[in-house]
Amino acid sequence: MDIRRVQMTGGSSFVVTLPKDWTQQMSIKKNDPVRVTPQADGTLLISANISEDQIQRTREFDVTTCTNATFFFRSLIGAYIAGYTEIKVKSRGRLPSFVRMVVRDFTQMTIGQEVLEESETGVTIKDLLNPGELPFENTLRRMIVIVKGMHQDSIAALFEQDQALAEEVIAQDRDVDRLHWLMARQTNMVMRNINLSKKMGLTLYTASQYLLVSRTLERIGDHAVRIARNAVILSDKDQDQLIIAKIREASTLSLTIFDQSVTAFFDLDIRRANATIEEVKGLEHLCEGVTTAMLTHEAEDAIAVGYIAESIRRLGEYSADIAENVINYVVEHERDL
Numbered sequence: 001m002d003i004r005r006v007q008m009t010g011g012s013s014f015v016v017t018l019p020k021d022w023t024q025q026m027s028i029k030k031n032d033p034v035r036v037t038p039q040a041d042g043t044l045l046i047s048a049n050i051s052e053d054q055i056q057r058t059r060e061f062d063v064t065t066c067t068n069a070t071f072f073f074r075s076l077i078g079a080y081i082a083g084y085t086e087i088k089v090k091s092r093g094r095l096p097s098f099v100r101m102v103v104r105d106f107t108q109m110t111i112g113q114e115v116l117e118e119s120e121t122g123v124t125i126k127d128l129l130n131p132g133e134l135p136f137e138n139t140l141r142r143m144i145v146i147v148k149g150m151h152q153d154s155i156a157a158l159f160e161q162d163q164a165l166a167e168e169v170i171a172q173d174r175d176v177d178r179l180h181w182l183m184a185r186q187t188n189m190v191m192r193n194i195n196l197s198k199k200m201g202l203t204l205y206t207a208s209q210y211l212l213v214s215r216t217l218e219r220i221g222d223h224a225v226r227i228a229r230n231a232v233i234l235s236d237k238d239q240d241q242l243i244i245a246k247i248r249e250a251s252t253l254s255l256t257i258f259d260q261s262v263t264a265f266f267d268l269d270i271r272r273a274n275a276t277i278e279e280v281k282g283l284e285h286l287c288e289g290v291t292t293a294m295l296t297h298e299a300e301d302a303i304a305v306g307y308i309a310e311s312i313r314r315l316g317e318y319s320a321d322i323a324e325n326v327i328n329y330v331v332e333h334e335r336d337l
Contacts, residue, residue, distance in 0.1 A: 018046070035195070045194055055193050059084040063099050064092045072099065076106045076125075080113065081181055083189040087113075090122040099123075109174060111182045131186050132199050136210040137266075139186075143179045143217045144262050146172060148255065150224035151315060155251045158231035158308065159244060166235070169228035176221035183214040209329055213265060216318050220258075223311035223318075230304040237301055243293055247308065250286040254315040257283060261319040261326075270330040273323035283316040 006014050018028070028034065035047040059079040066072055079087050089095070089103060103123050107113045112129025150169050157166035190197040190207045197204060257279050264273040290309040294302040 047194070055189075056086065057084045058086040058088060060088045060090065062090055062092075063095065066096075066099070069098045069102050073102045073106060076102070077110070077181060080106075080110050081184045081188060083185055083192060085127040087125040088122065089125070092121070094120050095123065109178055111178055131189055131196060134182065134186070135200060136183065136186065136202060136207060139179055139183055140210055140214060140217070143176060143183075143214060143221075146175055146179075147217050147221045147224060148258065150176075150221055151227070151251070151255065151258075154224045154227035154231060155247070157228055158234065158247070159239075161231075161235040161239075163232050163235050166228040166231045170225050173221055173225045176218055180214050180218040183211055187211045205329075205332070209325055212325055213322055216321050220315055220318050223314045226311045227308050230307045233304045234301065240293075240297070243290065243305060246286065246290045246293060247305075247312070250283060250290060250309065250312045253279070253283050253286060254312050254319070257316045258319040261322040264326045265322055268326060268330055270327055273326035273330075276323040277320045280316045280320045284313055287313040 002019055004016050006016055009015050018034075022028075036044055038044055059082070061072070061075060061079075063072065076087065089099065091099070100123070103115065103125065107115060107125065111134075112127050113125050114128050115123055116126040117124035150172050153165055154169045156162070157169065187207050187210070190200065190202070191204060194204075197207065202210075257276055260272060260276040260279075263269070264276060287309040290312075291306050294305045297305075
């Protein structure tokens with residue numbers, strides 16, 4: 001830590017000298033401008049970047065010896081989430097066909113990524129999305145609508161023994177992943193560029209809270225898919241109406257808890273958040289009842305219903321996680337209880 005004393009110049013202005021090592025690293029010379037940004041916690045941020053334009057960052061991948069398509073795809077997603085604005089894929093020889101297929105899948109599964117240049121030995125992917133055009137709250141609200149609809153449709157597919165509807169739920173998981181990756185990408189970009197956070201009107205702490213909720217929503221979507229897959233397994237089986245009634249009751253309560261948690265999140269309602277967490281105990285009891293009632297059924301059916309009950313319970317528990325984030329945020333910002 002470097003401590004510097006405040007000095008006075010001109011009889012009215014206060015000055016602090018900048019560390020020489022930092023100025024050399026940032027190539028700052030005499031009379032060069034720097035940006036000084038006051039922070040909410042009372043600190044000052046000094047930056048050599050005075051432009052509000054998006055910071056351009058490039059990541060290169062040499063796939064000459066790459067043979068694993070899954071690993072390559074995960075690497076591209078990693079670069080996307082890290083906030084790179086340009087991704088270059090190159091090879092010393094002709095690009096393998098699987099690399100082109102992975103690049104195509106990557107651009108289809110991510111938001112704002114497009115192939116701008118392509119040759120026999122390389123591909124350049126460019127980010128065409130201005131991060132400020134998609135506010136965090138809008139992305140999160142869209143995720144909420146999708147995952148809630150996935151849960152409702154997966155339960156409907158179970159009750160109506162509708163395999164097509166179940167398959168539709170499974171396909172929607174890609175949309176949730178795309179939005180979660182976007183949220184993670186924007187968070188990393190905000191962390192690297194304080195000017196972007198000010199432009200988007202949110203603090204770094206708020207951005208991290210949105211990312212936590214986004215990750216929770218992505219997991220809720222995964223459990224909706226789990227329900228749908230087991231609904232397919234049960235689609236040609238005779239239904240026990242007592243079990244169906246118990247599942248319906250548990251599902252209704254889990255969705256109520258979910259709705260209350262997201263309302264508490266956007267309203268920063270700490271009392272509603274606390275009440276929502278308490279309701280999870282009742283949901284756990286209902287889900288245990290579903291599992292117990294299936295003990296007299298065939299093993300395959302009992303296992304499938306057990307997975308469904310578990311995923312319904314997880315929806316409630318993940319909703320409680322969102323409510324806990326509300327309490328943490330409100331307490332952190334010293335708001336009235």
